[in-house]
Amino acid sequence: MNLHEYQARDILRRHGIPVPPGEVATTVAEARAIAVRLGGGPVVVKAQVHAGGRGKAGGVKLAANADEAAAHAAKILGMTIKSLTVRQVLVAPAADIASESYVGIIVDRTSQRPVLMVSAAGGIDIEEVAAKTPEKIHRLAIDPRYGLLPHQGLGLALTLYRDIAQARAAADIMQRLYTAFYAVGASLAEINPLATTRDGAVAALDAKIVIDDNELERRPEIAALRDSSADAPSEVAAREAGLTFIKLDGTVGCCVNGAGLAMATMDLVKYYGGEPANFLDIGGSSNPQKVVSALRIITADPSVRAILFNIFGGITRGDDVANGIVQATSGFPLKVPLVIRLTGTNQELGVQILTQAGFSALTDMDEAVKQAVARARAA
Ligand code: GDP
Numbered sequence: 001m002n003l004h005e006y007q008a009r010d011i012l013r014r015h016g017i018p019v020p021p022g023e024v025a026t027t028v029a030e031a032r033a034i035a036v037r038l039g040g041g042p043v044v045v046k047a048q049v050h051a052g053g054r055g056k057a058g059g060v061k062l063a064a065n066a067d068e069a070a071a072h073a074a075k076i077l078g079m080t081i082k083s084l085t086v087r088q089v090l091v092a093p094a095a096d097i098a099s100e101s102y103v104g105i106i107v108d109r110t111s112q113r114p115v116l117m118v119s120a121a122g123g124i125d126i127e128e129v130a131a132k133t134p135e136k137i138h139r140l141a142i143d144p145r146y147g148l149l150p151h152q153g154l155g156l157a158l159t160l161y162r163d164i165a166q167a168r169a170a171a172d173i174m175q176r177l178y179t180a181f182y183a184v185g186a187s188l189a190e191i192n193p194l195a196t197t198r199d200g201a202v203a204a205l206d207a208k209i210v211i212d213d214n215e216l217e218r219r220p221e222i223a224a225l226r227d228s229s230a231d232a233p234s235e236v237a238a239r240e241a242g243l244t245f246i247k248l249d250g251t252v253g254c255c256v257n258g259a260g261l262a263m264a265t266m267d268l269v270k271y272y273g274g275e276p277a278n279f280l281d282i283g284g285s286s287n288p289q290k291v292v293s294a295l296r297i298i299t300a301d302p303s304v305r306a307i308l309f310n311i312f313g314g315i316t317r318g319d320d321v322a323n324g325i326v327q328a329t330s331g332f333p334l335k336v337p338l339v340i341r342l343t344g345t346n347q348e349l350g351v352q353i354l355t356q357a358g359f360s361a362l363t364d365m366d367e368a369v370k371q372a373v374a375r376a377r378a379a
């Protein structure tokens, strides 16, 4: 689950990280009022969307006074950044930036640990730094038994700042960022830029936190921060239907029971030269309605050229899936070809139901994937 910058800032602030104040506006008048409340001086107006690179997209603008802030808010509200519509702006006092660094923590699968990454080359070009001059990024895998040790934090902070007071401040921020990262169940927490200002202070001017969805159940206060209006509509619909769904960029819509089989299916789609349009696990339950919801979500995606059902029935029953497919396609006719592979529990009954309704069902997974890829390509 993605948080907005203002939500991430609140979390960091609560953990004692220096973050400038700021308030969120949904209208131009509110944005102006906030700028006035902040003293009427220079402010920064920032699009709140679940996307990075807002600065480059024109979603972060400095204003000298409240009037300018209102003018920027008028431009930014309603603007589209990476296909997301901006509905909120954060208005915060503008910092007088002297330098921009990067500090971030991610869960790293390779080391199976949280990895702290810092770079003195922070700011809006950090992706380019990572791609072209990775040696400018210092990494440290944190042992979760001990956390970030003070000398480790200070060691990294000294790669950012020569000034010892600034290095100590940065080390303290890293420690607090790690604590916050753990406390909220994050898979990523980053500050970019971690800025020094002309008066020598160190502060977090941007914050990004991604929460591991599996941590939400035991953190209702974090789960309550979800902004569904900012998520892809297909993912919201899937969540509401109890499906595990992740939208991808390909053309083969996949409807599978079980996460492992869904992963294997996506691998096989790629193996045969196709690209999956989504990850979708209808789960282990026997419920035709889930299949209906799944088909509705997949067919709503205009880039889907063919749909592949891959069902290996255990608890999921073949006849339920077949009924779901028949039910769904009688409700809204499919515009794309459907390839079905159905084996396992109640396979015969399932195939019979499908055949009667004019569908054919395969039992071989390779064959089904090959056909789906071919038909997506032909479409
Ligand atoms: P992002 O592009 O989505 O990462 O948005 P950021 O919040 O990081 O803003 C992008 C860039 O805008 C930063 O790297 C800064 O260079 C600049 N910026 C953001 N806030 C301020 C500010 O308060 N003062 C100044 N001078 N520049 C800022």
Ligand code: MN
Binding pocket: 123, 192, 193, 206
């Ligand atoms: Mn940033």
